[in-house]
Amino acid sequence: MTNQTDYPKIVAASENALIVYFASTPDKAVSAQITAVQHIISKELGCDILDLVPSFNSLLVIYNALNTDHFVVARVIENACCTARQTQFQQTQGKLVTLPVYYAEESGPDLLTIANDKNISVDEVIKRHSAKEYQVYSIGFAPGFAYLGEVDPMIAAPRLQTPRKKVPKGAVAIADQQTAVYPSQSPGGWNIIGLCPTPLFDLSQTPAMPFNVGDRVCFKPIDKAEYLAQGGELHDI
Amino acid sequence: MTSEALQAFKILDAGMLSLIQDAGRFGQAKLGLSTGGPADEHAFMWANKLLGNPANSATLEITMGGLHLESLSDCQISITGAHCSVSLNNAEISQWRSHNVARGDKLSINFASAGCRLYLAVGGGFSVTPQLNSAATVVREGIGGINGKPLKANQILNRFATQNQPLLGLYREDIPDYSKNLQLRLIKGYQYDRFDRLQKARFFGNRYTVSQLADRMGYRLTGPAIEFPTRTMLSEGIALGAVQIPADGQPIVLGKDRQTIGGYPKIGSVLSLDLSKLMQTTAGATVEFTPVTIEEAHNQLHLARAKFNNTTMQRYTE
Missing domain, CATH: 3.30.1360.40 (Gyrase A; domain 2)
Incomplete structure (x- = not known):
């Protein structure tokens, strides 16, 4: 101590x-x-x-x-x-930013693995991920990549043994008790549970990011139609 | 800068890696953006100073050489950094001085013989649309320069209009020799106190070799492995020159394109004056670390700046 x-x-x-x-x-x-x-x-x-x-x-x-x-x-x-x-x-609290997420097996290939590992349903994983308010602890690794904490211990999951070569833009992911949204396509070893249609890093916008370190983020589940309507794309993950 | 932009050069061959670099993109770590900027600050600063350019003017950083340009307007240039054969219309010209270039002239930067990065500055400075107040190219982030990428053949480079300056050059004794055996002064910092005595003695008592994994992001060294008591560290901000000790114990010296945060233990940071020299080395060069305090480092920086400001330059008539 x-x-x-x-x-x-x-x-x-x-x-x-x-x-x-x-x-x-x-x-x-x-x-x-x-x-x-x-x-x-x-x-x-x-x-x-x-x-x-x-x-x-x-x-x-x-x-x-x-x-x-x-x-x-x-x-x-x-x-x-x-x-x-x-x-x-x-x-004093930082501002609260709400990000929509399309949680599904087609957008979140690791949802089922987390659910099975923890012996809970996929819906329960989604419910627990979207129930909490997260703190933006750090931004780095790549432009616009924010480390958010902490996720419910029930859905915490270690990084993949072998990182994916391609994680799509907007992927919402978990590593241990941290969660993040990949701002652009990159390699990555976090567990993907959904996709967010909101651009998180855009140099043509001011500010380039919707939040800073010290702000808070929460996630709101949306369906596929809404995800696509908001400009989201579906990739092969 | 309000002066008009002119066409300066057409790129005939861009070489292995040629990047537009100004002093760097500062104040954007909050977005997770690297500063970028010249790997060798010393050579970059001289390239601009020889032309009387503002210190932050954009230059070309040319790795290993191989850049061929055709001039699109009368201008002045200077080339510093790695020793290299440079020719203007097939006649050899000297580095570390300014030259007049006429429209239609062909400039060839061949392959570096000592050092690995050259800086080409043009009178007035290269002109590109800045991103977040800087022209610095960081390829990994796709930011700066022209479309965030290395230069390519057939691109046109613009410059700011300016008045011609008297031709100036450095005296031979002021030109760096880019040795392959370096002493790197290291400011003790970060987790320095948590490395035990044996590890520190090993780190400062041995020579390390520059490996093949050496680029603008960082130089991975090989040599006696350094141990650190714990592997669990929270990611924290990384300063220029920071020396990371990853799990395999082989030090990595971080450069201008480093990530803004990282979770490896760090034993301290290399003095920027020495980092410029390291960034001119390639695989096989050897380095030795010498500990210095932050106070000594501060004095060295001021002395180096005084020397830069007061170095007498040679005048040329053509």
Whole structure:
């Protein structure tokens, strides 16, 4: 058990980056804290910040080392963490985005496997996946790929032994207690349970993604007709 | 940039891998986007500086050479980076200096003899429609450059209009030699404290060899395996130059096209000044890591910038 007073912990990452660890394990409060600290740092340091990379329990702060230095940045981070705690930022919730999903065996080839492994019906898998509200913990792996957590332990499933060479755009998938929607076609080892017709990464749109780290996502089951009507496509998976 | 765009070159042969690169696409990690940008920042910065271009101007990064162009307007160019035979209308020209090019001239960049990446800059900078404020091409993401892809034969490259500048070049002693045996300064960071003493001694006490798996995303090294106590780590943001230690213990040094987050333990990050040199090496080159603190790294960056700003350049009349 790690003592919570060890956090936040600021560690050097590179010549121009510090990484801040907020807790040993992620949860909604940690995620909200990261979002809040991120906003304060950006406001305080402006253009001296080159990028901020939030993830499950950490925030990587990349700065312009020719304009500022790690002493200044570390101090801003410490103050930001302190402000975030005092102002109850942790209670503020990110916006809620609802994504429609066509859950079926033709769109979700791993639905049946999960149902069989857990000894529940396919309908029960769908019900449990669409009943929860998920936190956007991290975005990465590929442009627009968001790690959402946590799924009901009853439908948690390990990654496939052999990843698929082609996972279609819009595939809604589960890996352990995480779930995600593949924003574009790519290789992937997550269990596919459905397809989402909403584009999740489109550079011609502003914003390019419907949500950010710290926001919340829920899934609404739709039928095949609605999926196709919303622009969804069916591929051989 | 409000100046008009002109046609600069027609691509006759694009070579193995030629990419449009500016300094990189910053501030987009929230979308999961890599920064991209020049693998060798040092050579990229000089290519623009020799022409008096803004520091973030788009250049071509040419891997291994093999690029052939025909000029579509009178302009000025500079070529830095890997040592290579370069010719203008079949007459050999020097690298690390600017040249006048006339409409109709043919420019040939042959194959690199030392180093592996060249930078071709044009006066005013190449002009493409930026995506999220940058021209940098990241092929894996299909973003930047022309349609997010490597350049192809028959494409037309545009540039911004600009005034001609006096011709300038570097003195021989300021031109890098692209050695195949490097010392890489490593800023101790990330999980550094969680590697035990034996592993650190092994990492800093041995030479590692650049493997075939070496590209803009990262350089996989081979050598004595480094162990890390745990395999379960949450994914976290990856800095430029971060040295990942995957399960097989063989270090991977991450470059400009790295993914934004990853879950492997990291022992620290290579100083960008040395990363530029590593990115000029190919399979078989050897490296040795030397630990430095973030304070020492900071000083080195400032000294390097002062040197870049104050290097005396040679003037040429033609």
